[in-house]
Amino acid sequence: MTIDEMAARAAAGAGEETGSVSEARIDEIRCEYETEALGIGVASPRLSWTIGTEDAGFEFDRYEIELARDDGSHESAIVESRDQVLVPWPFAPLRSRERVSVNVRVGRGDGWTAPSRTLVIEAGLLEPADWSADLVSPASLGDLDDGAPIVFRDVEVDERPVRARLYVTALGLYEFSINGQRVGEDILTPGWTAYQHRLRYQTYDVTELVTTGAVALRAVLGNGWYRGQLVWPGNRSSYGDRLALLAQLELTFADGTTTTIGTDADWHACRSGILRDDLYDGQSTDRRIRDDAACRRSEPVEVLPPYGGALVARTGPPVRITQTLPATRILTAPSGALIADFGQNLVGWVRLRVRNASPGERVTIRHAEVLEHGELGTRPLRSAKATNEYLLAGDAEETLQPTFTFSGFRYAEISGVPDLRAEDVDALVIGSDLERTGWFVSSDPDLNRLHENVVWSMRGNFLDLPTDCPQRDERLGWTGDIQVFAPTAAFLLDVSGFLAGWLRDLAAEQKPDGECPT
Structure with a gap:
C-alpha cells in the first residue's frame, strides 16, 4: 500500500472503529528487555508486547495479564490502558529464585485477542543475602604474566536434581564448565561494568549438566577489561590486580530439598594451557597442557573480602x-x-x-x-x-x-x-547478540554498500558496550560517539537493554557534581 493509499484509507475511515480484534494477535511478549527471562534482576519486571494485525489501524483500550505460579495458583489483572511497552508489573513483587508464567491479551469493546505465548519468568538473586558463596582467588598463581588460572572443585551428588541453577561472575573474565561441558554460549563474561560500583552476574540453567556421582566444576579466569591493558601499553590492572571467581550452584531435588555449592576455601587453583591473554595483544595457548593433568599440581584458593559494590543481573543481550x-x-x-x-x-x-x-x-x-x-x-x-x-x-x-x-x-x-x-x-x-530491527535498501549499489558498512561497524563496536573502535589500542566507550550514533543504532538493532545497562554504569561513575566520564 502506498503512502497516498494509506492516507486516503485513513480519511475515508475517520471516526469509524478501526481494526478487528478477531484479526489481531500478540506476536511477541518480553519481560524487561528479554524474550527468555531467566535470572531477571528486578522484583517487579516490566512487560512489553507487539501486536500483529492485517489492519494497521488496530487499537485496543485495555489489556489483561495472566500469571501462573509454580504452586498452581493463578492471578490476572485487567488494566484500562493502551500502553504496551514496559508496562508496570501488576502483581506482588517476585522473590529471589521465584518462577512464574505470564501471558497477555488485549481487548476493545466486547472483544479480546487470543492470549500471547506463555513467557516463563524466573527471578535471579535479588538481595545481597542470597549470596552464600565467597569471592575466591588463586593464592599465588594468576599474576599478570602467569597466564589464565583454573579455579576448580569436585563434588559428589547423590541424586540427580530436578533443577540446577548456576549464578556466576568474576573479577576478570571467566569460562565455566561442568563435567567438561562448557556452560552456556556467552563469551567474555561477565563483561565490562563500572567494577568499583557494579559487577554483573549471569544465571544459567545447568540441570542437564549435573549428574549423579562426581561433578567437576571448573572456571578458567582471564584478564579482560578488569585487569588487562586499557588504551596504552603498560596501563594494566586498572580496576584490580587479582583475578577472582564468585560462583553459586543451587540444586533442587524432587522432594523439594536444596543444596548449594558455592566458591569457598575448599576450592583449588592450577595453571591452564592459556599462557598469556589480553584483549588488545591476543592470547598464547599451549595445547599440550591438559586441564586434568595440570590440576594434579594445584594450590588452595584464598578467600577475598566480599565484593563491595552491587551484584546485578544483565539487562542486555550477552556477547x-x-x-x-x-x-x-x-x-x-x-x-x-x-x-x-x-x-x-x-x-x-x-x-x-x-x-x-x-x-x-x-x-x-x-x-x-x-x-x-x-x-x-x-x-x-x-x-x-x-x-x-x-x-x-x-x-x-x-x-x-x-x-x-x-x-x-x-x-x-x-x-x-x-x-x-x-x-x-x-x-x-x-x-x-542484538536483534536486527531496521533495514535500508536503495537502487544505488554504492549507497547500499555504505549502509552495510554502517551495520558492520555497529556490530563490531557494540561488544558489551558502545566503543569507538574495535581494532587498535583504544576500544573505549566514549560518550560522544554513542551520543551521535544512538538514533541510527536504535533504528538498526534493538539496543534498548544494551544501552540501559551501559547507562547505569555511566550513572554509577558520575562525579558528585554530575559530570560524566567522557
Whole structure:
C-alpha cells in the first residue's frame, strides 16, 4: 500500500472503529528487555508486547495479564490502558529464585485477542543475602604474566536434581564448565561494568549438566577489561590486580530439598594451557597442557573480602558468536607469508583447523584490517599486537580459537601451517547478540554498500558496550560517539537493554557534581 493509499484509507475511515480484534494477535511478549527471562534482576519486571494485525489501524483500550505460579495458583489483572511497552508489573513483587508464567491479551469493546505465548519468568538473586558463596582467588598463581588460572572443585551428588541453577561472575573474565561441558554460549563474561560500583552476574540453567556421582566444576579466569591493558601499553590492572571467581550452584531435588555449592576455601587453583591473554595483544595457548593433568599440581584458593559494590543481573543481550564467515581466499604476500582474506572487516576470532602436526609445533595468527604493499598492515593498530599463538598438542586434527581476546580484522596472517587451505579457516564474528530491527535498501549499489558498512561497524563496536573502535589500542566507550550514533543504532538493532545497562554504569561513575566520564 502506498503512502497516498494509506492516507486516503485513513480519511475515508475517520471516526469509524478501526481494526478487528478477531484479526489481531500478540506476536511477541518480553519481560524487561528479554524474550527468555531467566535470572531477571528486578522484583517487579516490566512487560512489553507487539501486536500483529492485517489492519494497521488496530487499537485496543485495555489489556489483561495472566500469571501462573509454580504452586498452581493463578492471578490476572485487567488494566484500562493502551500502553504496551514496559508496562508496570501488576502483581506482588517476585522473590529471589521465584518462577512464574505470564501471558497477555488485549481487548476493545466486547472483544479480546487470543492470549500471547506463555513467557516463563524466573527471578535471579535479588538481595545481597542470597549470596552464600565467597569471592575466591588463586593464592599465588594468576599474576599478570602467569597466564589464565583454573579455579576448580569436585563434588559428589547423590541424586540427580530436578533443577540446577548456576549464578556466576568474576573479577576478570571467566569460562565455566561442568563435567567438561562448557556452560552456556556467552563469551567474555561477565563483561565490562563500572567494577568499583557494579559487577554483573549471569544465571544459567545447568540441570542437564549435573549428574549423579562426581561433578567437576571448573572456571578458567582471564584478564579482560578488569585487569588487562586499557588504551596504552603498560596501563594494566586498572580496576584490580587479582583475578577472582564468585560462583553459586543451587540444586533442587524432587522432594523439594536444596543444596548449594558455592566458591569457598575448599576450592583449588592450577595453571591452564592459556599462557598469556589480553584483549588488545591476543592470547598464547599451549595445547599440550591438559586441564586434568595440570590440576594434579594445584594450590588452595584464598578467600577475598566480599565484593563491595552491587551484584546485578544483565539487562542486555550477552556477547556471543553471531556469524561465521569462511575465508574467501589465501593470499601469498611478497614476503612469502600466507594471509587469509575474509572479504569483510569484522570483529571476532579466527578458527583454524590443523592436521597431523607434531607436538609443540607453533602456529601464529596476526590480525589487521588492511594490507600495505601486499603485506599485513598493522600500523593502524598502534601498540595492539592482535596476535594469537598456539603450541600444538599433536592430535590428528586440532581446532584452534582463542577464549579471552578479540580483534578487528579482515586479514589474518597465519604462520606455521605450510599447507594452509581456505576451507580450514573461518572468522567467527562476535558481539552483543542484538536483534536486527531496521533495514535500508536503495537502487544505488554504492549507497547500499555504505549502509552495510554502517551495520558492520555497529556490530563490531557494540561488544558489551558502545566503543569507538574495535581494532587498535583504544576500544573505549566514549560518550560522544554513542551520543551521535544512538538514533541510527536504535533504528538498526534493538539496543534498548544494551544501552540501559551501559547507562547505569555511566550513572554509577558520575562525579558528585554530575559530570560524566567522557
